[in-house]
Amino acid sequence: MISSRANPTHPSATSAPPDPEPTQPLLPESQPLGAPVLAAIDVGTNSLHMVVVRINPRIPSFSIISREKATVRLGEYCNKTGALTAAAMERALEALDRFCRIADAFQVQSIVAVATSAVREAPNGLEFLKRIEQELGLRIELISGQEEARRIYLGVLSAMEFHNRLHVVVDIGGGSTELILGDGQEPEFLRSVKVGAVRLTQAFLHTDPPTSAELQALRQHIRGMLEAPIEQIKRIFELRAHQGSLTLVGTSGTIETLAQLDARRRLGSPPSRMQGYEFTLEALRSYSKEFRALTIAERQKLPGLGEKRGEIILAGTMILEEVMSLLGIEQIQFCERALREGLIVDWMISQGLIEDRLRYHSSVRRRSILKLAEKYQVELPYAERVAEFSLSLFDQTRGLLHRWGSRERALLWAAAMLHNCGHFISHAAHHKHSYYLIRHGELLGFNEEEVELIANLARYHRKSPPKKKHENFQRLTDERDRQIVMELSPLLRIACALDRRRLQAIQSLHCRFQLLGEAPRQMELILDPKHPNDDCALELWSLKTKKEVFEQQFKLEVIPKLSTQAEQTLDPFGAVI
Numbered sequence: 001m002i003s004s005r006a007n008p009t010h011p012s013a014t015s016a017p018p019d020p021e022p023t024q025p026l027l028p029e030s031q032p033l034g035a036p037v038l039a040a041i042d043v044g045t046n047s048l049h050m051v052v053v054r055i056n057p058r059i060p061s062f063s064i065i066s067r068e069k070a071t072v073r074l075g076e077y078c079n080k081t082g083a084l085t086a087a088a089m090e091r092a093l094e095a096l097d098r099f100c101r102i103a104d105a106f107q108v109q110s111i112v113a114v115a116t117s118a119v120r121e122a123p124n125g126l127e128f129l130k131r132i133e134q135e136l137g138l139r140i141e142l143i144s145g146q147e148e149a150r151r152i153y154l155g156v157l158s159a160m161e162f163h164n165r166l167h168v169v170v171d172i173g174g175g176s177t178e179l180i181l182g183d184g185q186e187p188e189f190l191r192s193v194k195v196g197a198v199r200l201t202q203a204f205l206h207t208d209p210p211t212s213a214e215l216q217a218l219r220q221h222i223r224g225m226l227e228a229p230i231e232q233i234k235r236i237f238e239l240r241a242h243q244g245s246l247t248l249v250g251t252s253g254t255i256e257t258l259a260q261l262d263a264r265r266r267l268g269s270p271p272s273r274m275q276g277y278e279f280t281l282e283a284l285r286s287y288s289k290e291f292r293a294l295t296i297a298e299r300q301k302l303p304g305l306g307e308k309r310g311e312i313i314l315a316g317t318m319i320l321e322e323v324m325s326l327l328g329i330e331q332i333q334f335c336e337r338a339l340r341e342g343l344i345v346d347w348m349i350s351q352g353l354i355e356d357r358l359r360y361h362s363s364v365r366r367r368s369i370l371k372l373a374e375k376y377q378v379e380l381p382y383a384e385r386v387a388e389f390s391l392s393l394f395d396q397t398r399g400l401l402h403r404w405g406s407r408e409r410a411l412l413w414a415a416a417m418l419h420n421c422g423h424f425i426s427h428a429a430h431h432k433h434s435y436y437l438i439r440h441g442e443l444l445g446f447n448e449e450e451v452e453l454i455a456n457l458a459r460y461h462r463k464s465p466p467k468k469k470h471e472n473f474q475r476l477t478d479e480r481d482r483q484i485v486m487e488l489s490p491l492l493r494i495a496c497a498l499d500r501r502r503l504q505a506i507q508s509l510h511c512r513f514q515l516l517g518e519a520p521r522q523m524e525l526i527l528d529p530k531h532p533n534d535d536c537a538l539e540l541w542s543l544k545t546k547k548e549v550f551e552q553q554f555k556l557e558v559i560p561k562l563s564t565q566a567e568q569t570l571d572p573f574g575a576v577i
Contacts, residue, residue: 037065039103040343041096041113043140045075045174046198046312047253048092050099051340052106060353062158062344068102070095071308075118075174075198083124092128093135100136112343113140116148117175117196120448126477142448145192148339149178150444153187154349155342156180156249156335159275166237167247170323171338172254172316174198177226177323181233188236190444191229195222197254197316205315208295215292218315222322230326248329251338253309254316259334260304261287270304275336281324284332288317365445369414372441376424378417382502387416389495389509394488396511400520401554402487411450412488414443415457419492435459435472453481460489461496465549490550494558497542498527505529505536510563525560532564 035054042049052066072091074084103111119125120142133139143151152171160167162184169180175196181189204210204218237246250259262279263270271277291299291314300310324332348354373380390412398404415438422433438455446454452475460466466473466485476482498506507528513520525543529536540560547558 036109037106038062038344038347039099039106039108039111040340040347041099041111041138041140042339042343043074043092043096043113043115043119045116045118045176045196046073046308047071047174048074048095048099049340050102051344052103052108053344055344055348055353057353060348062348064341066102066106068099070098073174073198073308075196076202077118077122082122084118084122084128089128089131093132096132096136096138100138110347111138112347113138114143114148114151114339114343114447115140116143116339117145117173117192117194117199120144121175130477144442144448144451145176145178146190146442147444147447148176149180149190149192150187151342151346152178152251152339153180153182153190153342154345155337155339156251157184158341158345159335159337160249165244165247166240167249168233168327168329169249169251169335170255170320170332171251172197172319173252174312177319179229179233179323181236189229189233191232193225193229195225195319197312197319200315200319201312209293210314215318219318219322222319223326226319226322226326230323234327246327246329248324248327248332249335250320250332251335254313255320255332255334256336257304257309257313258284258287258317258320261302264303273336274334277334278331279334281321281330281332284317284321284324288314288321291317365410365414365443368444368446369417372438372443373417373421375441376418376421376437378421378423379502381504382499383417383420385499385504386419386492386495387413389498389506390416390492392509393491393495393511396509397491400513404484404488408484408488411453411484412457412492414446414454415461415488416492416495418454419458419461419496421458431459431462434461439472449478449481452476453484456485457489457492460485461492465489465552486553490553493546494525494543494550497546498539500538500542503530505531505534505539520554520556522557522559525558526563527560528563536562 035056037052037054039050039052048070050068051064053062053064055062070091072088072095074088074092076085076088077083078085100111115125115129119128122128125142129140129142149171153169156169162182164183164185166181166183166188169178169182171178173196175194175198176192177195179189179191179193180187200218200222204214204221207214256274259274259277259279260270262283263274263277296311299305299313300307302310305313320332324330345354373383391409394404394409394412418438419434420430421437422430422435424437425433435455435458438458439451443451443454456466456472456476459472466482466489468474473482473485476485498509507530509528510526512524512526514522514524527536527539543560547560551558
């Protein structure tokens, strides 16, 4: 979500640390004047991070001019409810307030902010995001684990060349671990697994130092969660075995800490830049053994660990140890860029600034929709026809019946393409099945709010219109989102009726409005049949039953007519679109 920050109302808490001086830009003199400055914020389970960058649209590339971090432990859930605790939310608000003031100091054009595992899983996660928007004027996008993995991949590709060789990327966070397989082009595999350093520390390590029974249970759990996705990665790699060996790339805090620890042990001190630093599975096993024997206080005294990382480093180390063991890889390479930088790259793609080797990402939404349609055996020619009619209705009624833009148009297209996917489960109540399959379909390129909108639009292509008592409609907590579904789902209903026989009997449609003052009171829906002699009786009958919700929503009468029957002269008092 790209957010232009509104006026904040959240007061700076007295307990908040003083603002650090913003990092001064270290840019070449050739940096173009007026280049946009952008901030990206990652609200994670363990830490909150922000990166501020200056975009050079000519190359295109970006230069990092500030990095900020706050360890707030948002994932320290309430033991009874699983909700975010009041203390954790307050810590996060203080950190985000500081981030926003730093971004203001850099005069950023936009702030791109996402929330991941902790907020995604907490029952009060959406409520917390609303509070952030109300108090700080910062809108945060809630993304799925799959989408998080995709954007991590983008971030890594902004720092490394894969040379068309398959690499595994592992990102160990506080609540989840992301596994990605790719060769620098489209990712072959994306998976988010619910094993994270904070999550597993809370769930398994209750003794200090941990007992052998706790460690055994933790290792078994990690292996059980990672075995299936890593087997899939290995199978994909085997199909392309001619490429040589797999390379493992690691990102984010746990792996960076381990890389720095290894550099201190081997080199005496970590290099000024950790990008590309490599360490071995053998070394990792020795660190894991060392951590297991130490208390938390003893781990915290190790150089580079500190109070917060010392508490969770053992669980994080054991996750990485299992990843490398299961993959059969003896060495890992650290990459400094991950999710935050991926947010920047994704923004640049959305602005049309990046093509070439990342060009495939610009159509990630479309491909993701088509992939899900194929998975659930959607009849694509019919779906494409319904989508075409839906967009035609959207375009012709815009400004008169609704005022939605390109974002909502894209969501309507996605819903039209997938509205019938529920047939994969059963014809009966298939609109409800469609909602479920879309909601849990792990669509890439969409945030959680957009997936919920697509699923709701598809769910209301037939039967009952949206009602407040419907559980799926209640999940749309933003009144604006509910209005989108109320106004666009009737368009999808009518579009479905126009290819009732699956014969493409209707070629195109035209809307002709009769106005009463500034508002239309009647809409003639003029249909062009493919064959002049076809009376399209079934389509007209279907329209008669489908148009009722449209008429109720927009308070006008819909009059379907075939173009072969419609009057060729236009009503001089009407509005023709």
